[in-house]
Amino acid sequence: MLHFSTFVHRLDPASRQPLQINRKNGQRVIDVTANVVDRPLGFIGVIWMLLLTHTTLSIISFMGVVSMIGIVVSNGILLVVYANKLQERGLPFYEAVVRAGRTRLRPS
Secondary structure: OOOHHHHHHHHHHHHHHHHHHHHHOOOOHHHHHHHHHHHHHHHHHHHHHHHHOOOOOOHHHHHHHHHHHHHHHHHHHHHHHHHHHHHHOOOOHHHHHHHHHHHHHOOO
16 A cells, blocks of 8 residues: 655655756756756645645645656756757857747747
């Protein structure tokens, strides 16, 4: 039988694994750091929504947290890769980041 503590103990290695994969694939440290910063912001959003909706942290809501981590990680990777691609095409850093953010927010 799975207990809530089992999910909590397995969340930490699961959240670090994409970081290790990205680093081994040769991404720059700043790219990997940008992906690491996303997860705590996602947790803040989860806690805020749990408090706003008066929902307790249960197994079901924790599974939602795990799903949120997956979505945040994949979105962060796509955002960084697209911003790097725009920089390679000649855009300055700030413009590349802003354009990548707008494109990921509203894909065409």
